[in-house]
Amino acid sequence: MVGLIGRVTGRIGTGLVGEVMVHVPQRQGSEAFLAYPATPGGPIPVGAQVVVVDYQPPRTVYVEPF
Structure with missing residues (x-):
């Protein structure tokens, strides 16, 4: 999962999932x-x-803008 590129479908921010x-x-x-x-x-x-920089199973990722 780490290194894969994705597209945001729900706003990501501090305090937001x-x-x-x-x-x-x-x-x-x-x-x-x-x-x-x-x-x-x-x-x-x-x-x-x-870009995915960390993956926590089963369905959580930590991302940074590409």
Whole structure:
């Protein structure tokens, strides 16, 4: 999961649980994950591309803008 590129479908920010759609090649499709910002900062808007920097099973990722 780490290093994959996704698109924000639910706003991500400090104190907010967002959502991203990530293309998972092993499963040949895209999947939704709960997303938190990897570093504090401004919110990441819907539609922005992000990179996964940490993955916590089963469906949580920490992301940074791409």
